[in-house]
Amino acid sequence: MDMTDSSQLAAAENSGRRRFGDIILDLQNISLSFGGVKALTDISFNVREHEIRSIIGPNGAGKSSMLNVINGVYYPQEGKVFYRGAERARMEPYMAARQGIARTFQNLALFKGMSVLDNIMTGRNLQMRSNIFLQALRIGPAQREELAHREQVERIIDFLEIQAYRKTPVGQLPYGLQKRVDLGRALALEPQMLLLDEPMAGMNVEEKQDMCRFILDVNDEFGTTIVLIEHDMGVVMDISDRVVVLDYGKKIGDGAPEEVRNNEDVISAYLGTKH
Amino acid sequence: MVDSQAAAPALEPGLDTFPRYLMHHAKLRPQHPAMREKEYGIWQSYSWAEVAENVCAIAAGLAELGFRRGDRLAIVGDNRPRLYWSIMACQCLGGIPVMMYQDAVAQEMTYVLQDAEVRFAVVEDQEQVDKMLEIAGETPLMERIIYEDQRGMRHYNDAQLLSLESLQTKGRLRLQSQPDFVDGEIAKGAFDDISVMLYTSGTTGKPKGVCQTHEAFITSARGAIQFDRLSEREDILSYLPMAWVGDHLFSFAQATVAGFTINCPESGETVMNDLREIGPTYYFAPPRVFENLLTQVMIRMEDAGALKRRLFSHFLEVAKGCGADILEGRPVPAMQRLQYWLGSLLIYGPLKNVLGMNRIRVAYTAGAAIGPELFLFYRSIGINLKQLYGQTETCAYVCLQPDGQIKLDSVGKPGPYVEVKIADNGEVLVKGPMLLKSYYKRPDATAEALNADGYFMTGDAGYFDEDGHLKIIDRAKDVGKTADGSMFAPNFLENKLKFFQHIKEAVTFGNGREFATAFINIDLEAVGNWAEKKGIPYSGYTDLASRDEVYGLIRECVEEVNADLAADPKMSGAQIRHFLILHKELDADDGELTRTRKVRRNFIADKYAVLIDAMFAGKARQFIETQVAYEDGRVGKVSADLRIDEARTFPAGASRQAA
Numbered sequence: 001m002d003m004t005d006s007s008q009l010a011a012a013e014n015s016g017r018r019r020f021g022d023i024i025l026d027l028q029n030i031s032l033s034f035g036g037v038k039a040l041t042d043i044s045f046n047v048r049e050h051e052i053r054s055i056i057g058p059n060g061a062g063k064s065s066m067l068n069v070i071n072g073v074y075y076p077q078e079g080k081v082f083y084r085g086a087e088r089a090r091m092e093p094y095m096a097a098r099q100g101i102a103r104t105f106q107n108l109a110l111f112k113g114m115s116v117l118d119n120i121m122t123g124r125n126l127q128m129r130s131n132i133f134l135q136a137l138r139i140g141p142a143q144r145e146e147l148a149h150r151e152q153v154e155r156i157i158d159f160l161e162i163q164a165y166r167k168t169p170v171g172q173l174p175y176g177l178q179k180r181v182d183l184g185r186a187l188a189l190e191p192q193m194l195l196l197d198e199p200m201a202g203m204n205v206e207e208k209q210d211m212c213r214f215i216l217d218v219n220d221e222f223g224t225t226i227v228l229i230e231h232d233m234g235v236v237m238d239i240s241d242r243v244v245v246l247d248y249g250k251k252i253g254d255g256a257p258e259e260v261r262n263n264e265d266v267i268s269a270y271l272g273t274k275h
Numbered sequence: 276m277v278d279s280q281a282a283a284p285a286l287e288p289g290l291d292t293f294p295r296y297l298m299h300h301a302k303l304r305p306q307h308p309a310m311r312e313k314e315y316g317i318w319q320s321y322s323w324a325e326v327a328e329n330v331c332a333i334a335a336g337l338a339e340l341g342f343r344r345g346d347r348l349a350i351v352g353d354n355r356p357r358l359y360w361s362i363m364a365c366q367c368l369g370g371i372p373v374m375m376y377q378d379a380v381a382q383e384m385t386y387v388l389q390d391a392e393v394r395f396a397v398v399e400d401q402e403q404v405d406k407m408l409e410i411a412g413e414t415p416l417m418e419r420i421i422y423e424d425q426r427g428m429r430h431y432n433d434a435q436l437l438s439l440e441s442l443q444t445k446g447r448l449r450l451q452s453q454p455d456f457v458d459g460e461i462a463k464g465a466f467d468d469i470s471v472m473l474y475t476s477g478t479t480g481k482p483k484g485v486c487q488t489h490e491a492f493i494t495s496a497r498g499a500i501q502f503d504r505l506s507e508r509e510d511i512l513s514y515l516p517m518a519w520v521g522d523h524l525f526s527f528a529q530a531t532v533a534g535f536t537i538n539c540p541e542s543g544e545t546v547m548n549d550l551r552e553i554g555p556t557y558y559f560a561p562p563r564v565f566e567n568l569l570t571q572v573m574i575r576m577e578d579a580g581a582l583k584r585r586l587f588s589h590f591l592e593v594a595k596g597c598g599a600d601i602l603e604g605r606p607v608p609a610m611q612r613l614q615y616w617l618g619s620l621l622i623y624g625p626l627k628n629v630l631g632m633n634r635i636r637v638a639y640t641a642g643a644a645i646g647p648e649l650f651l652f653y654r655s656i657g658i659n660l661k662q663l664y665g666q667t668e669t670c671a672y673v674c675l676q677p678d679g680q681i682k683l684d685s686v687g688k689p690g691p692y693v694e695v696k697i698a699d700n701g702e703v704l705v706k707g708p709m710l711l712k713s714y715y716k717r718p719d720a721t722a723e724a725l726n727a728d729g730y731f732m733t734g735d736a737g738y739f740d741e742d743g744h745l746k747i748i749d750r751a752k753d754v755g756k757t758a759d760g761s762m763f764a765p766n767f768l769e770n771k772l773k774f775f776q777h778i779k780e781a782v783t784f785g786n787g788r789e790f791a792t793a794f795i796n797i798d799l800e801a802v803g804n805w806a807e808k809k810g811i812p813y814s815g816y817t818d819l820a821s822r823d824e825v826y827g828l829i830r831e832c833v834e835e836v837n838a839d840l841a842a843d844p845k846m847s848g849a850q851i852r853h854f855l856i857l858h859k860e861l862d863a864d865d866g867e868l869t870r871t872r873k874v875r876r877n878f879i880a881d882k883y884a885v886l887i888d889a890m891f892a893g894k895a896r897q898f899i900e901t902q903v904a905y906e907d908g909r910v911g912k913v914s915a916d917l918r919i920d921e922a923r924t925f926p927a928g929a930s931r932q933a934a
Contacts, residue, residue, distance in 0.1 A: 154315035164544035
């Protein structure tokens with residue numbers, strides 16, 4: 001699929017064929033600082049169920065901090081986070097995973113020496129019920145459980161078209177494929193919300209197109225809500241339903257890609273001058 | 276020359292169409308695996324009974340949509356069981372499957388869809404659906420597009436589209452009220468109905484639809500099954516395009532007739548892995564696949580430890596010495612036999628296992644000339660690799676190499692039921708039930724291809740050697756004669772030259788002359804490596820090509836070819852006496868090669884006429900100035916003073932050793 005196709009697709013979906021649900025995540029007046037450094041200042045926006053929501057901004061704008069707030073890694077000094085209607089208290093990141101939030105990382109965090117299959121399998125850990133001893137011995141319920149999880153993992157491998165690398169150690173794969181494995185591991189969690197931290201960084205055009213297609217497919221096939229951070233404006237505008245723009249920790253724009261593209265503040269933040 | 280091997284009649288009574296074979300296997304061996312496909316990491320099997328049930332459901336579903344006898348059904352996609360079922364379903368209804376290349380771009384598909392007046396198509400996935408929809412405006416006859424893979428199809432609401440699954444549901448519903456519907460349709464079929472349309476690649480003019488009957492492909496399949504004693508226990512990996520006649524014969528026709536198992540790989544990228552897991556007993560690949568495999572093995576061996584490398588090269592030498600003889604059952608001294616046995620244990624066995632070839636009983640290659648060293652390598656490690664020769668119009672093969680009678684330069688003997696004769700002008704003529712019925716809607720082309728006596732004119736020049744093996748020399752229209760009446764076959768000579776790794780391209784001349792001459796393009800990489808090892812400095816192609824040492828290297832190659840030619844009484848007069856190494860690489864941008872990298876001999880002959888004249892005049896040097904087109908479209912001039920070298924020629928009948 002080329003870029004024009006994906007943009008047409010996104011446009012078609014924006015025209016109302018896809019149903020967006022209720023607000024699933026609501027961020028109200030978030031401020032976050034590290035010592036004297038203000039990373040985020042009074043930021044509010046929300047995410048609706050089933051949408052693709054992007055956070056963009058120049059370097060150091062606070063995008064990753066924002067994602068880490070959503071993920072529960074950082075707890076904001078001010079402001080409130082509502083997830084599924086409930087206000088979120090201070091929590092550990094693994095609790096976010098339990099709540100159905102999965103993420104990928106800007107600087108991949110895969111087990112380089114392990115195979116693609118095993119890496120994605122680690123994403124299923126949270127769903128495994130049998131204890132570690134049974135798992136180690138592969139007996140009884142542990143084996144049945146492993147088979148079921150393996151099947152799920154195989155579906156993800158099929159979905160991401162990485163069958164040829166199933167048994168290949170991740171460290172030997174090219175970067176674009178590693179990113180795909182990272183996405184696969186996040187998908188293994190069967191998340192309701194997927195956070196993607198610069199999924200296209202460092203990719204060539206073809207790899208970017210592939211990744212776009214997978215993101216759209218995940219959103220479409222599984223109805224997963226997607227929040228993504230991205231540098232590449234073209235990509236973001238093509239696949240997002242709504243975009244938030246940050247600059248120096250402040251929100252300077254929010255809305256559909258077209259609105260954001262024409263927003264004066266956004267233009268000056270990106271180009272440095274007003275036109 | 277009529278072949279007498281045809282012992283059994285061409286068709287078995289009651290089994291004269293493919294749907295009848297399908298039902299026959301479903302009754303005779305219902306639980307035997309008919310097809311396997313790797314999906315979700317596991318080989319999923321479908322027994323003959325399951326295949327028959329699914330085929331009936333598709334057939335009934337198609338009939339529900341209004342598919343009638345004689346209608347064409349386009350089939351586009353990678354090798355998938357469901358697409359093979361669709362072929363069968365179409366045949367059950369007396370329809371004609373039109374096989375199309377899955378990697379063709381939409382515009383290329385338009386012609387075939389229009390030419391075959393296709394109303395229904397079964398395609399693999401979203402990618403193919405997109406192509407079909409893209410050209411919908413130019414294919415107004417198209418009524419329904421049925422897709423196999425649902426992925427990404429959720430938002431398509433074009434009324435033409437239907438999933439194969441819902442088609443089958445429709446069909447099953449119909450079969451509930453009319454359970455013998457499909458049997459009734461199968462009963463209407465006849466052996467001389469058209470069973471499939473395969474489009475020729477169309478290197479000359481528009482592609483033509485070759486119409487083959489059930490009888491043609493069944494006879495062809497039965498012939499090859501007898502020839503190689505195949506049974507229902509074979510396993511084959513189906514990975515070559517379904518639209519190619521080879522796949523239709525090897526995977527579809529032979530499997531359906533013999534009842535053996537088709538295995539479909541998981542994806543194009545996993546073929547090598549899948550090959551290892553399945554370990555086919557029967558295998559087909561074009562030469563480049565065998566070449567790539569060998570290259571991979573050699574590269575990996577370079578990285579192996581010193582001991583392994585020495586073992587490997589030692590036992591490869593052993594295999595070279597006696598492997599082929601052992602395979603063909605010729606006497607071999609006990610000491611060598613012991614060595615070979617040891618080699619099997621340590622090297623050949625594990626190597627074949629890695630290649631996925633340890634169960635292979637019969638392997639074929641065709642489609643292009645295979646280098647003798649490559650061919651012998653596989654045979655020497657115990658893989659029964661053979662060559663065949665044929666066309667789409669003859670159901671894939673005419674001649675096959677019989678076990679134990681392998682000659683490098685022949686394509687074997689005519690298969691069962693095939694009659695081959697050589698016309699007065701040297702052209703190979705073929706007759707038999709496996710010939711095409713016609714080209715679709717092209718009576719002119721049909722009349723051109725079949726002569727008055729019903730022989731198919733292959734356009735290839737060849738002859739039978741003393742053992743009755745067919746040797747194919749060249750395209751008939753290219754073959755000429757030298758002044759002394761020897762046959763001059765430029766492609767044949769050029770192929771022989773190109774088998775040397777140092778020669779990338781060769782163009783030979785000699786029609787009507789006293790001897791032959793050749794232009795050579797060296798392979799920059801191979802010769803460059805060789806030069807580095809020898810410590811010969813060079814700055815680029817032109818420099819390297821003009822070096823005396825390189826001329827020496829190429830002269831040896833040319834002389835080896837000459838020695839081979841001398842041994843062949845028909846061609847001994849066409850030895851290459853003068854040759855030169857061109858100062859530039861032949862290039863498609865300059866019009867010297869076609870886009871598929873075939874040399875355009877006449878164009879080159881015009882452009883370099885000075886050089887050719889100089890070679891035939893026996894000059895030692897010749898100056899030439901030619902235009903070159905750069906990649907950005909600019910045109911420049913290169914000039915060179917080229918050296919013309921002389922190669923030894925050998926008296927007719929001299930054997931290689933004597934040379």
